[in-house]
Amino acid sequence: MKIKLSALAEKLGLDHTGDDMEIAGVNTLEKAGPDEISFLVNPKYAHLLDSTRAGCVLTSGPYADRVARALVSANVYMDLAKVVNVFAVPQGCLSGGSEFAFIHHEARVDASATVYPFAFIGAGAIVGANSIIFPGCYVGENSVIGSDCQLYPNAVVMGGVILGDNVILQPGAVVGGDGYGYAQTPLGHMKIPQIGIVEVEDNVEIGANSTIDRAALDTTRIGRGTKIDNLVQIGHNVQVGQNCLIIGQVGIGGSSRVGDNVILAGQVGVADNADIGDGAMIGAQSGVSGKIEGGSRLAGSPVMPATTFLRAAGSCMPRLPELFRRVKALEKELKAVRKAAPKGSDHEQQ
CATH class of the missing domain: 1.20.5 (Single alpha-helices involved in coiled-coils or other helix-helix interfaces)
Incomplete structure (x- = not known):
């Protein structure tokens, strides 16, 4: 698609400098062509403004006069996301329900939803307006898929799981598989049936091949606006708050509580029954157990104040x-x- 710079500026509510032009795409400062818009988020790349071929640059005010045309933003990263959304091509090419999908006669699928070939929707399941179920997806019995959800290929929603509105499951995500529950007996490990559910609130995204286990008896919950990266494991009965960022290969043990606005960097391991307060930030590869106070900045295994860990890692460990x-x-x-x-x-x- 193409859009006039003036129309893009109006769409985003931004001012633009220089003459008008048609923009056909978005690219980096190094790769952008004369019909593309680029961006400057980090000032350390400001030297690239002198050599870029981009027709327009999205940037903050201090750099706008260094290029022929600029979209001027007070929050470049946020507005970059909006620009990319303008040019992003949605996945998929079908609409409506495919005759090659299995939709149980007791399921309720909104007429505006799209169900691709070879998807399965079980008895009593509900699929909301404008949701898209891609090939290979499994939607179990009595599960609920809200409006405007996207379940990409081979995503799994087991029976009784509830997804809110605007939830995205990337390929291979599994929501509602059994939690890890076994009783040790003289005859071996006896499986404890996991009969609870998972509830995923609105505007949550769950990355490829991530798994969220159903509760043993009650509810595993993922709070509104939380974004979960690829290859994340969340155990049974875990309570994750709102607007958290849970980054690749994090593992959260059963019955742990994660507050609102928490950031868990890559490969953080959280032991069972941990309690992480609101706004905590835990550095990559950290080991977490017990209670973590809200607003903490921690790193290491076991975790310690991030500044202490960085001093130890930077000065002591190499010596x-x-x-x-x-x-x-x-x-x-x-x-x-x-x-x-x-x-x-x-x-x-x-």
């Missing part, structure tokens, strides 16, 4: 081999002193 050699040398010297000391001396007694 460990040298310190080990020095300790070994001191031990050798001490042994020699003790050996040379006269018998019965203070040195020998020590």
